[in-house]
Amino acid sequence: MNKEFKLPRWNELPNVALYLDQVLSLLDSYLSGVLPGRKSVLTKTMVNNYVKQKIIPPPVNKKYEKKTVAALFLVACLKSTFAIPDIARLIAIAMNDRDMAVGYDAICDHMERCVKAAFAGGEGKSEGEAVDYLMERVADSFACQLFVMKKHLNR
Numbered sequence: 001m002n003k004e005f006k007l008p009r010w011n012e013l014p015n016v017a018l019y020l021d022q023v024l025s026l027l028d029s030y031l032s033g034v035l036p037g038r039k040s041v042l043t044k045t046m047v048n049n050y051v052k053q054k055i056i057p058p059p060v061n062k063k064y065e066k067k068t069v070a071a072l073f074l075v076a077c078l079k080s081t082f083a084i085p086d087i088a089r090l091i092a093i094a095m096n097d098r099d100m101a102v103g104y105d106a107i108c109d110h111m112e113r114c115v116k117a118a119f120a121g122g123e124g125k126s127e128g129e130a131v132d133y134l135m136e137r138v139a140d141s142f143a144c145q146l147f148v149m150k151k152h153l154n155r
Helices: 020-031 044-052 066-078 084-094 100-119 127-153
Strands: none
Touching: 020 044, 020 066, 044 066, 066 084, 066 100, 084 100
16 A cells, blocks of 8 residues: 555446446456555455345346445455454445445545555655654554544444
8 A cells, every 4th residue: 555545436436337347357456556465356256245245235237336336445445454244334324325425435535544644754764764654654543543433333
């Protein structure tokens, strides 16, 4: 992950339903650099399991709607930090039918701010100092915010 981390906003997601291969390709195009060493961000099996667990809606005629694609972006970004049931609750809270675009965009904004804050101020330092500084920033900002978010989800 780097300070250029950017998630697509609601209005940047395709307005047409996508086949699973297209969804996975879209996810990889935005997130493959975030999770180095992995072939793909999510797999067909993972997505099928999320459907079975009712974390995301099932495809309609084998195509996934925009709201499902948005939910999969959130799952892909958060699955290494949160339990899947917590992510499902976050999606349900933030992306209700009335304010889906607003909720999705707000989560994207927050994740990008966390990444930017983690990397802020490391310029001009040696590689070792920059790594140490980055680790401090991650501990001070991102980890603390995740703790607060997790506490909010467990209410």
